[in-house]
Amino acid sequence: MKLRTFFGGVHPAPAKERTKNSPIATAPLPSRVVIPLAQGGAPCKPLVQVGDEVLAGQKIGDSEAFVSAPVHASVSGRVAAIESVPCPTGKNAVAVIIDSDGQDKWMDTSGSSLADLTATDIKDLIREAGLVGMGGAMFPTHVKVSPPSGKSFEAVIINGAECEPYLTCDYRLMVEEPEEIIFGLRAWLKVTGAQTGYIGIEDNKPEAVASLTAAAAGEKNIRVIPVATKYPQGSEKQLIAAILGREVPSDGLPVDAGALVQNIGTTYALAQAIKLGKPLVERVVTVTGTPLKKSCNLKVRVGTLFSDLLSYCQVSSAVGQLISGGPLMGIAQSVPEVPVLKGTSGILVLTPEEAEVPPERACIRCGRCVDACPIRLVPTLLDQYCRLDMWEQAEKWHVADCIECGCCAYVCPSKRHLVAALRLGKAEVLARRRQRK
Amino acid sequence: MIAAVWGLGGLGLLFGLLLGIAARIFAVNKDSKAEEILELLPGANCGACGFPGCSGLAAAIVRGEASPAACTVCGSDAAETIAQILGIEVAAEDCQIARLICRGGDSQVGLQADYAGLNDCRSAKAFGFGGKACTFGCLGLGNCARACPFGAISMGSDSLPRIDRELCTGCGVCVAACPQSVLELVPKPNRVFVACSSTAPGRKVRQVCKVGCIACRICEKVCEPEAIKVENNIARIDYSKCNNCGRCAEKCPRGIIINELADQYSASAVG
Numbered sequence: 001m002k003l004r005t006f007f008g009g010v011h012p013a014p015a016k017e018r019t020k021n022s023p024i025a026t027a028p029l030p031s032r033v034v035i036p037l038a039q040g041g042a043p044c045k046p047l048v049q050v051g052d053e054v055l056a057g058q059k060i061g062d063s064e065a066f067v068s069a070p071v072h073a074s075v076s077g078r079v080a081a082i083e084s085v086p087c088p089t090g091k092n093a094v095a096v097i098i099d100s101d102g103q104d105k106w107m108d109t110s111g112s113s114l115a116d117l118t119a120t121d122i123k124d125l126i127r128e129a130g131l132v133g134m135g136g137a138m139f140p141t142h143v144k145v146s147p148p149s150g151k152s153f154e155a156v157i158i159n160g161a162e163c164e165p166y167l168t169c170d171y172r173l174m175v176e177e178p179e180e181i182i183f184g185l186r187a188w189l190k191v192t193g194a195q196t197g198y199i200g201i202e203d204n205k206p207e208a209v210a211s212l213t214a215a216a217a218g219e220k221n222i223r224v225i226p227v228a229t230k231y232p233q234g235s236e237k238q239l240i241a242a243i244l245g246r247e248v249p250s251d252g253l254p255v256d257a258g259a260l261v262q263n264i265g266t267t268y269a270l271a272q273a274i275k276l277g278k279p280l281v282e283r284v285v286t287v288t289g290t291p292l293k294k295s296c297n298l299k300v301r302v303g304t305l306f307s308d309l310l311s312y313c314q315v316s317s318a319v320g321q322l323i324s325g326g327p328l329m330g331i332a333q334s335v336p337e338v339p340v341l342k343g344t345s346g347i348l349v350l351t352p353e354e355a356e357v358p359p360e361r362a363c364i365r366c367g368r369c370v371d372a373c374p375i376r377l378v379p380t381l382l383d384q385y386c387r388l389d390m391w392e393q394a395e396k397w398h399v400a401d402c403i404e405c406g407c408c409a410y411v412c413p414s415k416r417h418l419v420a421a422l423r424l425g426k427a428e429v430l431a432r433r434r435q436r437k
Numbered sequence: 438m439i440a441a442v443w444g445l446g447g448l449g450l451l452f453g454l455l456l457g458i459a460a461r462i463f464a465v466n467k468d469s470k471a472e473e474i475l476e477l478l479p480g481a482n483c484g485a486c487g488f489p490g491c492s493g494l495a496a497a498i499v500r501g502e503a504s505p506a507a508c509t510v511c512g513s514d515a516a517e518t519i520a521q522i523l524g525i526e527v528a529a530e531d532c533q534i535a536r537l538i539c540r541g542g543d544s545q546v547g548l549q550a551d552y553a554g555l556n557d558c559r560s561a562k563a564f565g566f567g568g569k570a571c572t573f574g575c576l577g578l579g580n581c582a583r584a585c586p587f588g589a590i591s592m593g594s595d596s597l598p599r600i601d602r603e604l605c606t607g608c609g610v611c612v613a614a615c616p617q618s619v620l621e622l623v624p625k626p627n628r629v630f631v632a633c634s635s636t637a638p639g640r641k642v643r644q645v646c647k648v649g650c651i652a653c654r655i656c657e658k659v660c661e662p663e664a665i666k667v668e669n670n671i672a673r674i675d676y677s678k679c680n681n682c683g684r685c686a687e688k689c690p691r692g693i694i695i696n697e698l699a700d701q702y703s704a705s706a707v708g
Binding site for chain 2: 086090091092331332333334335357387417420421423424427
């Protein structure tokens with residue numbers, strides 16, 4: 001049978017063996033957490049002051065802006081500071097720093113049953129739980145499930161592709177918690193009013209396909225669909241193309257194709273929020289890499305510093321690069337003292353040899369990037385426009401549609417920094433669009 | 438044949454007369470000063486001054502709506518000449534020059550990581566400030582040098598831009614090109630300035646930079662005309678009050694207030 005897939009893409013080595021079979025373990029409770037106030041949408045205003053005692057699960061930041069998700073304390077303890085700190089996004093942001101009292105006292109929470117909740121109730125619950133897209137983009141979920149007027153969702157797709165090399169956090173959740181994911185999917189269907197739920201999983205994860213198929217038995221409107229193993233299969237638009245055979249228009253949203261795509265982690269967090277009333281304060285993170293003694297999947301409190309997790313996993317040899325996320329979409333870090341965010345799916349440590357960046361050479365116009373681009377852009381041309389500040393041309397050639405997947409840079413024989421250049425152009429073009437409005 | 442000569446000659450005379458009258462009636466009053474000024478302007482009609490071409494600017498200068506130094510392309514010598522034509526003086530603050538308000542080169546600011554990405558300050562800024570420990574300072578990848586239309590900026594040995602005082606016209610293109618906002622336009626006669634942009638508390642500045650402003654306020658105390666103020670953890674000079682005495686520069690324990698008139702700095706470090 002020919003598997004469903006999308007145009008373009010690349011086949012990097014999956015490199016998942018290291019953590020694939022390591023069950024999700026709970027990371028030790030951190031002595032200090034750093035919780036940035038901007039995790040999804042507009043930055044929150046702090047609701048606590050320095051010196052305040054907080055409980056785990058307590059809301060510590062909220063905003064009146066619609067496109068913003070509240071943040072919660074992930075441990076109990078005392079607020080030590082509210083200051084600007086380096087974040088894994090590469091920028092500095094204001095964060096609430098909490099010194100844990102080691103007792104892990106929780107707010108009183110109570111779960112509810114899905115049958116008792118209306119769509120609006122679930123939306124409110126999603127917002128209060130601070131749910132954001134946990135694949136990395138951290139877009140507030142309550143906004144994502146509210147379609148613009150006149151549009152509606154026909155299908156919900158759960159993104160179980162996990163195409164990024166090295167990462168196995170979603171895979172472990174699919175294997176270990178299939179019931180929770182099916183429960184979460186039923187909640188997505190209820191909140192959106194969509195008819196069908198799909199779970200798209202790359203065919204190199206047969207155990208996940210089997211466990212979810214078993215859990216979905218008896219659910220008439222839920223289908224588990226194996227898709228071809230190809231990067232970036234887990235990108236929203238590419239998954240819609242593979243499963244529904246529809247294309248999200250340029251500058252459009254998945255809702256224009258009638259689809260809502262949700263990450264496995266977010267779906268699990270929604271199930272927890274409904275069943276236990278728990279806000280999003282912990283997530284599964286894959287900590288992996290050759291220099292580590294223990295590569296594993298850890299359930300980690302949001303705000304735990306990378307450095308704490310690295311010392312737990314024991315760095316045994318020289319580190320060349322530290323990356324938040326996977327090797328293709330992830331962001332290289334300059335310091336290890338950055339916190340795990342709601343969207344941090346992995347911490348990848350590379351050896352100096354693995355991390356070596358070959359010198360950039362001139363473009364030879366081979367066109368491999370054009371063949372690899374899943375959005376059908378022309379990276380070679382955009383690279384030049386973006387480097388020469390030719391923003392109008394870059395906009396005309398749809399630089400704003402770039403999903404920054406890195407396929408172009410991966411296949412480039414001249415090792416050009418294509419993604420960096422296109423990112424620059426994308427930021428500039430989007431800023432200019434906002435200015436024009 | 439005579440008739441033809443008379444006829445054509447008569448027509449010629451008539452048209453000549455009409456043209457002469459028309460020239461009187463529709464005469465355009467040309468300002469000789471504007472003409473002279475136009476001669477001095479570059480004539481490229483680039484529009485950077487904000488007026489419709491060089492003639493537009495010349496007229497505006499004559500009307501007193503623009504400064505004689507409004508054209509950043511033709512430089513300060515031309516501005517002087519224009520001012521002489523009009524019998525006025527160029528206001529000191531109208532002649533500007535770009536300055537780097539950071540001295541945190543590679544040897545001064547700690548590097549937390551190697552940056553191997555795109556050779557562009559904006560790109561480096563998006564990836565943890567290119568590994569530089571100070572998040573306020575110059576990232577040193579030379580967007581300003583590439584942007585300068587006058588070739589006035591070159592990258593120095595410490596990965597800091599050097600600004601050539603003679604070539605800089607104060608056009609401000611580098612200021613717009615700098616994502617860190619560590620370039621600013623200052624009046625050309627002002628020769629004392631604070632070469633730091635960090636608003637971090639002194640404790641943090643010490644951790645990351647050997648020469649950053651720690652907001653100790655010594656400069657504030659020694660400044661007689663009260664031109665220098667420490668606000669938001671950084672010393673700032675009010676150039677309208679500063680008299681170039683250079684005392685603050687002598688006393689600054691971090692050596693980041695720079696007096697270009699003093700010998701020890703004229704040759705080094707400062708653009």
